[in-house]
Amino acid sequence: xxxxxxxxxxxGSVAFLAIAVAVMPMVATVAGAAGENxxxxxxxxxxxxxxxxxxxxxxxxxxxxxxxxxxxGMVVVTGKGYGSTNMIAMDRVGAVLAERDIQVEGPLEKLxxxxxxxxxxxxxxTPTCQRRVTLGDGPNYFNATLGQTNTLNAQASAAGGAIR
Numbered sequence: 001x002x003x004x005x006x007x008x009x010x011x012g013s014v015a016f017l018a019i020a021v022a023v024m025p026m027v028a029t030v031a032g033a034a035g036e037n038x039x040x041x042x043x044x045x046x047x048x049x050x051x052x053x054x055x056x057x058x059x060x061x062x063x064x065x066x067x068x069x070x071x072x073g074m075v076v077v078t079g080k081g082y083g084s085t086n087m088i089a090m091d092r093v094g095a096v097l098a099e100r101d102i103q104v105e106g107p108l109e110k111l112x113x114x115x116x117x118x119x120x121x122x123x124x125x126t127p128t129c130q131r132r133v134t135l136g137d138g139p140n141y142f143n144a145t146l147g148q149t150n151t152l153n154a155q156a157s158a159a160g161g162a163i164r
Contacts, residue, residue, distance in 0.1 A: 131148070
């Protein structure tokens with residue numbers, strides 16, 4: 001081979017290598033993000049990091065998880081119901097930057113479940129047992145506990161507004 005042919009062959013290889021090095025992080029971002037699972041407990045939130053260029057986040061089933069995009073690619077994932085769904089992160093032109101599976105599981109804390117016939121009641125026992133609203137509890141127990149929680153929250157909000 002002549003030096004001229006070697007030089008043009010070498011330049012092509014360098015150009016290809018430069019392009020490959022430039023494109024590889026983008027491919028790695030999408031490939032690395034695909035298939036990763038986000039595990040979150042129902043009624044709790046988790047912060048995850050996505051690429052900074054994310055402009056839109058879509059969640060497959062908003063009854064299972066809620067996703068809130070924050071500046072800098074930070075995303076808050078909140079478990080809403082048991083099950084699994086997915087999340088897709090896109091940039092401003094609609095290119096997919098990341099895909100994640102979201103798995104929402106039951107509480108991990110000290111939970112006591114009481115069955116009264118077919119009716120279920122849940123209690124959080126850290127450190128003393130107190131009523132806990134949990135999906136799957138009997139309707140009477142669930143509604144009574146939720147009603148008490150809503151009343152307490154309304155009173156706390158009213159008291160907080162009066163202090164200002």
